[in-house]
Amino acid sequence: MPAEEIIISGENLSTRIINQEIKKGLSENKKAFCIENSQKLDSIVVGLREESDFKLKGEFGDFVGALNHGARIEIIGDTGRYVGDNMTTGEIIVQGSADDGVGFGTYNGTIVVHGDAGNAVGQLNKGGTIVVDGNIGNLAGLYMLSGEIIVTGDAGEDTGDWMIGGTIYVGGDFQTGTNAEVKSLENSDKQKLSQIFQTYGIDAPIDDFKKIEYQEIRPFYG
DSSP states (O other), rough: OOOOEEEEETOOOOOHHHHHHHHHHTTTTEEEEEEOOOOSSSSSSOOOOOOOOEESSSSSOTTTTTTOOEEEEESSSOOOSSSTOOOOEEEEEEEEBBBBBBTTOSSSEEEEESSSOOSTTTTEEEEEEEEESOOOOOOOOOOOOOEEEEESSSOOOBBBBTTSSSSSEEESSOBBBEEEEEEHHHHOHHHHHHHHHHTTTTTOOOGGGEEEEEESSGGGGO
């Protein structure tokens, strides 16, 4: 039997009140929430530590799902900067576009954007999987340590700049940054991409992708 869904209309509510309503529901062991009409408020569903499901309908602001630890969050619309910032586990799906900083500092979990994203995607990624089914801006993967960034469209300048771990896959055009090296896909890469695309309903020609990894493990020391 599906869990009872708590519906919260954010039309006349502040971020604080919305998050209080969520906390109250979770304390009563509620597991499913729908938040509507948030008026692009920032810091909605932040710091969640329970396995729960959230559906966010409308336009949302910055830091949605930041510090997420276990929740599944689906955003039906566009969102602002730093979605999933420093997430440790869980899943965030954006059925629209996102601004700068998608998955900044992510430790684990998965973020999927079914649209375009801005600059700084996956900077300081420490182990998360970040997928953008569209185009992104500059400086994706700056200083990333581990995990994957997958972009089906074009990436901007300095992709993988100063990366020291992890892998970036790009299906379109891009320009690499310092310490980033372009490599051919191996069978294991193709299998990984195929599985992710199948899971999240992404239709992209895998053979068009290039792989970007670090050149030197200690690039700052020459």
